[in-house]
Amino acid sequence: MSNIYHSDIYQFNKPVPSYWEATSSENLNLDKLQKDISSEIVVIGGGYTGLLCAINLIENYNLDVVLVEAGKVGWGASSRNAGFCCLPPSKMSYKKMQSVYGTEETRKFFKNSVEGANYTKELIDNYNIDCDVTGENNFVVAHHKNKFDQIKGQAEVYKSEFGIETKVFSKEEFDEVGHGGTEQFGAFSYKPGFAINPLKFLNGLAKHALSKKLKIYEHTKVEKIEKENGSYLLRTSEGSIKTKKIVVATNGFYQEGLIPEMDGRVLPVISNIIVTRPLTNEELSLHNFNTYAPIANSKNLLYYYRKLPDNRILFGTRGDFEGSDQSNQNRANDMEKFLKNIFPKWSNVTIDYNWRGLIALSQKLTPSIGKIDNEEIYYGFGYSGVGVSTAPWTGKQLSKLVFSSNSKDLDISLIYKGLPKKFIFPQLRVFYFKLAVWFYRIKDKFNI
Template sequence: MRRIYEDHGYGGGPVAGCYWGTTVERPGPGPALVGAERAEIAVIGGGYTGLSAALHLARDAGADVAVLEAEAIGWGASGRNGGFACIGGTKASEATLRRRFGDAGLAEWHGAQKEAVALVGDLIDRHGIAADVHSKGGEVVLAHRPRDLAALRAEAPELERAYGVRTELIGPGELAGEGLSGPGFHGALRLPLGFALNPLKYVLGLAHAAREAGARLYENSPVIRIEPLGDGYRLHTPDGVLEAKKLIVATNGYSSDDLPGWMAGRYLPTQSAVLVSRPLTPEEIAGQGWSSDLMAYDTRRLLHYFRLMPNRRFLFGMRGGIRADAVAQDAMHRKIRADFEAMFPAWAGIETPHYWSGFVCLSWYLTPYAGPIGDWPNAWAGFAYHGNGVAMGTYAGHLLARLATGRGAAPAVMARPPARFPLGRFRRALLTPAYAWYGFLDR
């Protein structure tokens, strides 16, 4: 595999302290691919996108589908994210999207985001997935500077028109009454869309539903070579070969530049890190003044995201990090702990026994992709959810299933093939000046 970060970033170290693994007992390891097998459709990647594609293909189209996962189901971002099922998926501004795709394309994109959130809820209900759903009041964005509240106030009517909901602007003096207190918060805007969940329980539930629908899931089966054939594809793993007429690549931030070669330079993994505290007492919660269970994030470009979970543990995440070796991971741990203490000073002495990190994925156009793999026939890929993969990754899998069966098309925002980043395999160097600039703007 040709990946762009240090090997440590793709190993067990970054996920060793993940809280979600303590909340559910994984089923026994699924079988690895051994020997020669055939399928109508092969899916590479056992996260939200790949499993959603497999489920929709098997359940709704009766397709013979096989999923190849390099590690365990949900081992990548799908099993270690913050659990925010919310709108999002692009980092491009509304003005940029309107310029590229017009008013109709932008409206279609707004509708797609709402459909993505609804799809997650539908799958959870339809397949009885016990994903610890909560925070059904949606999400709240907190102004980290006084002038950001004015920007949120101006944005509120646009959000209401775009998504057909009523927003709620919360002034600085009202934050305490809403359980949203913090010394660095200067007001907030609530958008009543989305909900929080346990991401590992959700991805394991998707896997169970896909198996029940007839999909075959192979774990510990990394694809090391894709061989195009005259009438399909041959996928090689260390111990087996899978031949399929159609191919879906759903590896997102854990992709490789040579699987297939078309992927080279078209995606950029970036790091996200998370802390989870021990359970907080009622007195500790009152002392800080944060009692809301809303999904929350701040207005920084290098944002923080956080939420109080039903068991009264507090989850706190952040973006950043240029390197993924063990030394850099330790430095990121210190940085996120310092940010946590600065933003929630009453909890400065609270233990945070769980820390982990993983890769989210960007595209050059800052929009997600679900579409063909170059000029390869009957082959598609889905990736680049920009840190909002719970809903958008699930939705992309649904779109890929429709593309593979000729039953629909992706929204225009998601259908534009991604360009390659400058610098090729050294493209993560672009993050150094970008993060410095974003940090300056955030100040």
């Protein structure tokens, strides 16, 4: 299997030095597969998608499922994201979506996105997961005065077209309820929306899955898939699993070569996060930082940030193009500057944590849910960095698809269904992305 980025980012057995890991005392310590076994269904990938697919297959259909995870459970993006439960899982504007797919499918896409966010909240409530939920909505902040009309229009369309509850705040109003700083020119809020500790959520899901007798193998990477007599044989370093159906839930950590039909279709993109030391109330008041709700700004290459329950500031944005540990550190240093440019009165605030991970984009610019033609291989990926609301819901949809083996039975927007196109010269994917970033950087420079 081959990697798109530097091997440093694929060290599945190395813990990720995130704030969530550093402040968590939980370690599930599950077995590694060290024998040859068989199971009706194998789920590859122990993040939100894989876990919710497996849980639903067991709870709703009483099927025999094994889940394998290359690192520890949740090692991928699900344990290290920013914890924003936000919408929509797409890099395509709603205008473009309407012109490509029509107004009805676009409405259904947004309806499904809202269902996803509500499903995440239901899981937290129903499984009693204590994952530090904060905020009652998301905020989108105009980072420049030219952008206020644009976000006002977005709030209006969300409300009138998609039935999403929104509220617009002028710069002065948002200064009261949200925050100040040099890049705050008004905002709008939308619901549903909240923030979580993603690792606590992940561990809560994994513990629920284990209580339902899901067999999870950690540190068990599927290296190769062979076909024999109508079954699949999944080879790992110290064992194998014979199965009839495979669910691929590897999202941005998919490694080329595992499944020919999936190769060349995912564009993993590095996303980075920094977290400051805890701020005092006086320091927070310097920028009127009042809210604990998640915030994204209106840049094309957007910044996302929020105040954590212990009054640290979490700040995230796109990562670098290389993926080495050194390029990660360089990016973290740049991000400290970005944060301090928008909140200059925090110039002396130090950064305690930085880490990164992979999100998955594709040419579709929307998620992909489906089954590979003529195979019993199912996939759910490509949430464009909006997986907290989308990945668990996708896992649930996948379970229905696995059970029925027929994507026509799936009552979700067409926009989610099917694989994205393969990239032309897939080895140039990161280069294409670099070009897009340069383009959007220029647009952001001129606030267009």
